[in-house]
Amino acid sequence: MCNFVSMKQKISAANHSVAIFFLLILLSFGLGYRNYSQMKLRIISDLNQALRHTVLQHKGKWLEVDTIQTYSKLQEAMGAPVFINSSNATFSEALSITELKDVSGLSLHILKKNDPNGTFNEFSAGYLVSDTLVWLSAASDTSELTLSFRGYARCPATMLFGLSQQTIPAILLLAALLWGGFAFFRLRNARNNNDKKRRKELITFGNLSLSLQETCFYNEQQARLKLTPMQYTLMEMFFLSSSHLVSKSDICQSLWPGKENAEETLYTLIRRLKPIIEENSNLKITTDRGRAYGLEMRG
Incomplete structure (x- = not known):
């Protein structure tokens, strides 16, 4: 707010x-x-x-x-x-x-x-x-x-x-140009400060960044990744984990609480998310012995 x-x-x-x-x-x-x-x-x-x-x-x-x-x-x-x-x-x-x-x-x-x-x-x-x-x-x-x-x-x-008396119009024109220049530099500095502030608030892994404030991911070119709410939530869980690894049970409980046999739905979600991540970053989604999913840097 x-x-x-x-x-x-x-x-x-x-x-x-x-x-x-x-x-x-x-x-x-x-x-x-x-x-x-x-x-x-x-x-x-x-x-x-x-x-x-x-x-x-x-x-x-x-x-x-x-x-x-x-x-x-x-x-x-x-x-x-x-x-x-x-x-x-x-x-x-x-x-x-x-x-x-x-x-x-x-x-x-x-x-x-x-x-x-x-x-x-x-x-x-x-x-x-x-x-x-x-x-x-x-x-x-x-x-x-x-x-x-x-x-x-x-x-x-x-x-x-x-x-004709053009002194006052000339002063007004000069004031407009000065004000325009001042406003331009002020807005540009504000935008730069916002960009710096946003970069400080980013959680970065590889060349992919998470902005909790804006609830989105940015690639290396600072373009937003187009993710569904489920895809974003899963990626957020990977980034907030210190090991970038999250167990299947935790994922299912977070995304589909109370749902039975949610692993099939998770598998479909992972399958659709993988190409998006690999096309927009140097990361990949991996499986840890069938018990967890995680993010790793691609070699």
Whole structure:
């Protein structure tokens, strides 16, 4: 009963160690992903405010009739949408995140009102883009045209990861790795100690060992012998005898108390047990003048 309780405690401790390890891992990745996502939203918000500031400051220059008509004629001549992407000093200065100033810019696009084929330029992966700011021209010459502005910043995943607060997730990940290593070595040492303890409790004869605690026999490779309860009890009697010899009468009385003519049953038991012992050890079952059975080392 004590061994069973001890085993349950060890299994429970192992399960708790694994649970704590995965909890720390989940907290680390969960918090890291949250910080990463929040940083992404913060950058987009910064691009939005910088875009509004820049367009309002330069609307007089960008929304002049001549400027809009020039862009429109260029688009008609090319027969395709015209996108202008360039860095802008005002836009860069309006950004509150310093790391974005050298990797950001503005995108300008001319659209026709109610044009179903009007499209916005797409940015490749690794870029973050603001919301689109659309400015309608009130001038009669350009009333059918619309200017759209977007701010963008080249932010690969590595840059986003570096800008987001990853100190606590990194600490949690380190704690998970340290805990995992500690738990692994602790469980391994406990297993080694259990193996040593079990070896001390073994009764060995030849290369066969009896564990009274586990009620089983081990061969030289530490594999359990598959024995029936009767076979185990008989082998246990051989091992517990100082001479490894047990009389037939004692065996019959122990295995089949009160049974008459039990020697035939004993003979059958011995006959089936012999090949198992000889195949798994350097021992053999012998007969002592027909009065007893015993174990001997094979020559």
